[in-house]
Amino acid sequence: xxxxPAVTAxxxxxxPAIGFGTYGLNGLPALDVIRQAVASGYRLFxxxxxxxxxxxxxxxLRSASVPRGELLITSKLPGRHHAHDEAIxxxxxxxxxxxxxxxxxxxxxxxxxxxxxxxxxxxxxxxARERGLVRHIGVSNFLPDHLTALMEATGVTxxxxxxxxxPYFQQETQRAFDREHGIITEAWSPLGRATDILQDPVLTGIxxxxxxxxxxxxxxxHTLIGSVPLPKSADPQRQVQNLTVAGHLxx
Ligand code: A2P
Numbered sequence: 001x002x003x004x005p006a007v008t009a010x011x012x013x014x015x016p017a018i019g020f021g022t023y024g025l026n027g028l029p030a031l032d033v034i035r036q037a038v039a040s041g042y043r044l045f046x047x048x049x050x051x052x053x054x055x056x057x058x059x060x061l062r063s064a065s066v067p068r069g070e071l072l073i074t075s076k077l078p079g080r081h082h083a084h085d086e087a088i089x090x091x092x093x094x095x096x097x098x099x100x101x102x103x104x105x106x107x108x109x110x111x112x113x114x115x116x117x118x119x120x121x122x123x124x125x126x127x128a129r130e131r132g133l134v135r136h137i138g139v140s141n142f143l144p145d146h147l148t149a150l151m152e153a154t155g156v157t158x159x160x161x162x163x164x165x166x167p168y169f170q171q172e173t174q175r176a177f178d179r180e181h182g183i184i185t186e187a188w189s190p191l192g193r194a195t196d197i198l199q200d201p202v203l204t205g206i207x208x209x210x211x212x213x214x215x216x217x218x219x220x221x222h223t224l225i226g227s228v229p230l231p232k233s234a235d236p237q238r239q240v241q242n243l244t245v246a247g248h249l250x251x
Pocket of ligand 1: 021188189190191192213216230231233234235238241242
């Protein structure tokens with residue numbers, strides 16, 4: 001069992017406090033990286049139709065060393081397929097690509113407000129959940145107005161909103177809205193892409209004081225503010241390091 005603490009929101013979904021991002025992991029090299037992430041202790045995995053890696057993620061997790069029921073596997077609907085029938089076909093295609101019987105979590109990747117079909121896409125996700133294709137549904141990159149439109153039109157609150165979030169982009173307003181509505185906030189690029197932030201003088205000061213690394217400081221910040229970070233690392237040692245933040249022990 002994963003000893004990670006969990007985050008629960010208003011719905012029936014509980015997720016580990018830290019998940020694993022898979023953006024940029026494609027093809028055969030991704031298999032070892034993702035299997036290693038399972039061995040490192042990750043149980044929540046984040047993929048997307050647009051990452052073009054549902055095949056690799058599915059193959060790695062189907063052959064993982066833990067039972068399917070312990071894993072939470074996410075994919076996302078692209079903005080160009082929001083029309084109802086296209087959305088349903090895309091979700092079915094995600095399942096075929098992963099080779100899984102169901103996905104644990106399916107998100108609308110972004111609201112694509114210029115096209116304005118995200119409510120229709122949401123209705124398709126609700127239908128996919130009713131059909132058992134996906135167990136939980138949510139959104140990504142949605143603002144309060146977009147979320148309000150979904151809830152008013154369907155009465156169904158997204159279980160997750162995955163947004164860009166890191167110390168240089170703290171998103172207080174969006175996080176407060178999510179919290180008030182029982183929506184889990186997940187963080188993409190939780191390490192701010194691990195560029196300038198690694199040299200940040202405040203963060204390096206905190207890291208030095210606590211004898212930990214800057215990524216560990218940042219990931220601890222995420223868990224303290226109640227966000228679920230999805231760090232990606234191809235490196236086994238950094239995978240473990242990223243799970244070893246206070247209150248979250250690796251296997
Ligand atoms: P690598 O895969 O070589 O470890 P973000 O999740 O914010 O988009 O950042 C992803 C980037 O952060 C990847 O390039 C990854 O590189 C790097 N990264 C992940 N964890 C660490 C870490 N603990 N220390 C340094 N870089 C890291």
